[in-house]
Amino acid sequence: MASTLGAALSGIATQSHAAVPYPVEKKALKIGFVPISCAAPLIMAQAKGYFQDEGITVELRKTPGWALIRDNLLNGSFDASHLLSPMPLALSAGAGHTPHPVRAVTMQNINGQAITLALKHRERRDPRDWKGMTFAIPFEFSMHNLMLRAYLAHYGLDPDHDVTLRVTAPPEMVANLRAGNIDGFLGPEPFNQRAVINEIGFLHILTAEIWDGHPCCALGMTEEFIAENPNTYAAVQRAMIRAAAFMHKMENRLEAAQILSKPEYLNHSELVIRQGLTGHYADGLGNVKNNLHRAEFSPFPYYSSGVWMMEQMQRWGYIPRSVDSRNIVEQVFLLPDVRRQATALALADLPSPENTNYPDFQVLGVPFTASTYPSTQGTKP
Amino acid sequence: MMSRADHLKGVVLSLILALILLFSWQYLTESNSIQSHDISAENREYEILMGHTQATQQPDHNFPSPRQFALEAWQELKAPFHNTSTNDRGIGWQLGASLYRVIIGYGLAVLVAVPLGLLLGQQPILRAALNPFIQILRPISPLAWMPIALYTIKNAEECGIFVIFICSVWPILLNTSFGVSRLRKEWLDVAKTLELGWARRLWLIILPASAPTIVTGMRVGLGIAWLAIIAAEMLVGSSGIGYFVWNQWNNLSISNVILAVLLIGITGMILDTTFAALQRRVSYAE
DSSP states (O other), X not given: OHHHHHHHHTTGGGOOSSSOSSOOSOOEEEEEEOSSGGGHHHHHHHHTTHHHHTTOEEEEEXXXXXXXXXXXXXXXXXXXXXXXXXXXXXXXXXTTSSOOOEEEEEEOEEEOEEEEEEGGGTTOOOGGGOTTOEEEESOSSSHHHHHHHHHHHHTTOOTTTTSXXXXXXXXXXXXXXXXXXXXXXXXXXXXXXXXXXXXXXXXXXXXXGTSTTOBOEEEEEEHHHHHHOHHHHHHHHHHHHHHHHHHHSGGGHHHHHHHHTSTTTTOSOXXXXXXXXXXXXXXXXXXXXXXXXXXXXXXXXXHHHHHHHHHHHHHTTSSOTTSOHHHHHHHHBOHHHHHHHHHHHTOTTSOOOOSSSSOOEEETTEEEOGGGSOOSSOOOO | OOOHHHHHHHHHHHHHHHHHHHHHHXXXXXXXXXXXXXXXXXXXXXXXXXXXXXXXXXXXXSOOOHHHHHHHHHHHHTSTTOEEETTEEOHHHHHHHHHHHHHHHHHHHHHHHHHHHHHHHHOHHHHHHHHHHHHHHTTOOHHHHHHHHHHHHOOHHHHHHHHHHHHHHHHHHHHHHHHHHTSOHHHXXXXXXXXXXXXXXXXXXXXXXXXXXXXXXXXXXXHHHHHHHHHHHHHHOSSSHHHHHXXXXXXXXXXXXXXXXXXXXXXXXHHHHHHHHHHHHHOOOO
16 A cells, blocks of 8 residues: 555645646545534535545535444445544454454544533542542543543543443533433533533533643544545545644634534534634633633644554553554554645644654653554564 | 214314413423523623623523524524535425435335235245244334444445334234235135136235235334334434434534424324325225
């Protein structure tokens, strides 16, 4: 695959995005998405005409759940899809089924999630007191699940025995919080802010405060599709990078909130979406807060974040310990292609990428250094 | 038969019931629609972010009142066939998409179940052999079929049709075979005496004689198909009235969910009424 990609991308450096260097193999694409703010880059790529600039017509398919997204991507109903970033890793490693090689074409968003608690727990802010509580998560192979587990474990709770974690679709998280069936959730926007505005919950902590800079959602394709349509893959990747640059710029967030609120996209009030995107928000406890890191956008799928996801999935028994994390991550996260395309596009609004493929980061103040993380088989060239 | 006067009384009574329902809805929702919250209200910016301003009006935190419902339902109903994109179509389109799926899936079920039922009705051994399978497959909920269907059929649209098929096929099959097996022996003996061929025997005796039970089965099957499609579309999405419910639920727009629920009920009633009429036409007194 690497050689076809190399051939497809070799001419990129001299081309601007307006002129398509190689004809795309497939002009009309179906791309799935789940209506949450994480899909902002994908929706912008469509609404701002970035896909069109690449000579492709995209039909965005709003999809009710992650299991359906997965099935539609694997069976070819979708050519590409919005995915939770651990999904391509879990699918490629074969967690719970036969391995199915899926690739993260770009990351979509950074941070942007939160732990929302029911208002009755406003005095119960120490996670050590959360034994016996029930939390909702959107999917098992999600940053939401992995981060909630890491957060609880950091405070000495066993997420498998001390609390109940329930896979729930985000709108039902809000309804269940109101009904008292769950005590809180780690969910995507706009549903955390929605719980605040409906006066049933408050924002306990933003995921930006747990791990500032964590990726959340990705755009995925099957390896098969990329191999058969290398130019289409490159075109989609370019459009997504331009969309990430658009979303990265704070001045564009209000316009983005307006677009996202439309019925064909998130179908949600602009007031709610805006607070999640700008980081100027009501916390549900009577305070106005400002956190410029609440939602960020970057297309680069750094390997170290992937290794963290793999390690967490192994920690909680989703993936056997014998799986070589670094090897899987370097196959699944198409970081070199994203770097190459970003360099060629030379977008002023896109922050320059990290020098290393394994940038260090901190989760709850604990440094994670993936570059020293052992690889059992060594890195493939 | 009911007299005209009794019929009129029934209509008046159901109108009164509807009014009582409407008034209690109004009473229960209006009385608590302005709920005070225990958060300090000094901070104006906070109030704006919470949506508590004149300009953005009170957000609907509670169950909508009939008035709010009527206003929002009108927004949806005045353009039932708008088509902004595949993800934003009017409620008329959605209803049409659901009916289309039901017609295909249910049509297939009738095409399979009626001939098979006629066969099973005349072949007691075959019926006994297939009965355990039918009894196991029959009570399976449409939602339980969904993952298997998605995994094997690999196409969300066909999955919806399959689920309707698999749920509506059993009542039609069972009723048809029951109706045929219960035929009076004398009638078949007459056919034998007259030396009728199998086609004429089927057309002149078996079908008309078992028609009431077959139509009853078809009526039950259609009811189940209509139940199943809503559930399936909520899971599979992309279009249909079930998708509309899910999409409005996503937006936590209770008014539109109520509207969809009412439309589902009314459509179901219309479908059932047509079959009730058909049932009256094929029924006979022995």
